[in-house]
Amino acid sequence: MKSSQHSIVVGDRTVDLARETLRDERGHIVPLRPRAWAVLRLLATRAGQLVGKDEIMDEVWSDCEVTEDSLVQAIGDIRRALGDAGRPALKTLPRRGYMLVTNGAPTDGTVVSGDATSRSSNIEELPAPSSMPHLSIIVLPFANIGGDSAQDYFVDGVTESLTTDLSRIAGSFVIGRNTAFTFKGKAVDARQIGRDLNVRYVLEGSVQRGGNRFRLNAQLTDTETGSHVWADRFDKPAAELLDMQDEIVSRLANTLNAELIAAEARRAERSPRPDAVDLYFQGRALQNRGVTRVLLAQASDFFARSLALDPGNIEAAVAAAQVDVSLGSAFMADDVNVHFDVAEAALNSALLHAPNHPRAHMLLGAVRIQTGRVANGIAQCRRSLALDRNLADAHGFIGLGKYTSGHSEEVEGHIQEAFRLSPRDTRAFLWFMFVGLAKMSINADREAVDWFRRSLEVNRNHALSHFHFATALALVGDLKEARSIAEAGLALDPAFTIRRYRINAKGDHPIYLARRQRYFEGLRLAGVPEG
Structure with a gap:
């Protein structure tokens, strides 16, 4: 040289x-x-x-x-x-x-x-990195296999929008559309693409229109092993193409977010020396499994270790704050405001360094919704959606805000919007619970039972869903099942009591507080300890 x-x-x-x-x-x-x-x-x-x-x-x-x-x-x-x-x-x-x-x-x-x-003794040089960046992905142009060239613009639009939306996933690195489109119409080898572009994942797909329906197939491939990480099919009635494109892209992006987190966590488990990002993904994967003391404690440990290695890791800081939001939301303390206060301080600090972080705004909104500042909390959630239109959980928290502010009749509409964006979301069990609460608060107890049952069907790792389900069952007179469900809830959270639930009301709106009174009798009938 x-x-x-x-x-x-x-x-x-x-x-x-x-x-x-x-x-x-x-x-x-x-x-x-x-x-x-x-x-x-x-x-x-x-x-x-x-x-x-x-x-x-x-x-x-x-x-x-x-x-x-x-x-x-x-x-x-x-x-x-x-x-x-x-x-x-x-x-x-x-x-x-x-x-x-x-x-x-x-x-x-x-x-x-x-x-x-x-090398001298004070420097240990590593070889050029052979591992690819975390969450690095290329979205290859989806194939139009319907034989109708008029659909090409729609298929290309799905590819381009998905490239943009996946780049919003925290920590992701997505190859730009100009590079991706050089592969259009070509037979590809995912492992070779991984080597050439230094990416861990390749997303491929196809779109086919048949009559009045569209079918989209997608698969995610690990470029290091050539194995499929995930594959799925989406069928939808043909509607206005741009609206349908947005919905398909949102569903894919939300599904891939969870799948990529799980895949990165599995990689990290095999790593002898996990780095800060590896530890972050392991914690996030635990968060996606549910809300129990064990899961939250394990996740918190991973985030603490991640931040010890990289104190500036904003994603780990926001995820750690989410642990406190979950502890407060699930009544896992005699004074839930202790957890909400810790979370709010951490989220405000994160937003000082990353003012446009969508999840930080959403979680800050969740805290404020549950601490008597509903209007501000909903505004924070709307800000998060302006930054990331696919953040379905923000719609869920807006629904919760409507419930705590006495507008239970509006909750279901917001939850349906969350499901439109992410029908199989890892947080769906919470959304079902929010609608169940809204139904129970307006004395639609039979409907509430159905919503709470669906919450447990998708994820049983949430004690509060058990207690709410038991309450609704007791209020409709099904005491045997109510007590069985309450016992399962107490197995997950033995410290839960009616007193803890009563004194930690998530808001001070008089309609919310008045409607909430009947829940206490349901909890008693279900056998939940008074405390």
Whole structure:
């Protein structure tokens, strides 16, 4: 490698700082995405010196909040762009940063002799990363297999919108549509795409119209193993195409969010040295399983370990706050406001660093809805939806806000909107419970029984759903089943009492408080301890 004032030569590549380009031996520009070029430019201007990870992140991503995965992805892009010289020239200094090596002896104790680099005792260099960034994915153009070329624009629209919407998933890295569409109509090898683009997952699909129905098939493939992670089929009546496109994309994005979290958590379990992001995904996977003390304690431990490794991990901080929101929401304390206060402080802190974080706004809304500030809480949830239209859980919390403010008749409409976006959501058990509460509050107890039963059918790991179901059963006179359900709830949360439920009302609206009085008798009839 040799350098001049305006350029640095790396093998057969030239980092042209004057023209801000990377060129090959024939003078052709080697494409690099803007952030990757910015990283390379910074390293080139400091060639032979260690540049810390935090400094690179602050310099290159000063305008947005991203995880370290973005830097790892950029480094991978640079190594591939540099070709054969990429591995020996671009050095990784574990937990510290990166160095672009020049002729002679670089700093920090690394000795270079030609292309061979030996390490001094104070530096343990890792090989170029072979693992792909967490949640890295390419959405390949969906195939139009109906034979109607007029549907091409709709099929392409699904692909483009899904690319955009998946990029909203926390911590995701999604290959841009221009690159993805170069594969349109071609036979592809998912493992080869993974190697070429350094992505962990490939999403493929097809759309077919038959008569008055559309059928969409989708499958997610792990590029490292070539195995299918998930596959599903969506059938819908043909309607207004743009509306249907939005709904299909929302459903796919929400389903994939949960599936990708589960897949990343499984990867992390196999890792001998999980990093902060691995630990975050393991905690999120536990949260998706339900709301019990055991699950929440385990999830909280993963988030604490993640934050210990990376105190700036906003996703882990928001997820940790969600643990306290869940503890307060499920009446798992004599004074639930202790948990709500902790969560609110953590969420406000996260929003100072990432003011447009959708889930942080939604969870802050959930806290305020349940602490007597319903209007502000609903506004926070609407803000989260403006930032991420697919955040179905925000509609669920708006429904809860309607219930606590005495507007139970409006709850079901908001929950139906949540289900429209995410019909098989991991949080569906809560949404069913919210409608059940609304029905019970207007004395529609038989309807409430049906909604609570559906809540337990999709997830039994929620003690509060058991207690509400038992209440409704008792109020309609089915005492035997009510007591059985209450016992199952107490097995999940032995400390739950009627007193705890009574003193922790989630709001002060007089209609809500008045309607709530009849629940206490139902809990007594079901055998829940008075406390």
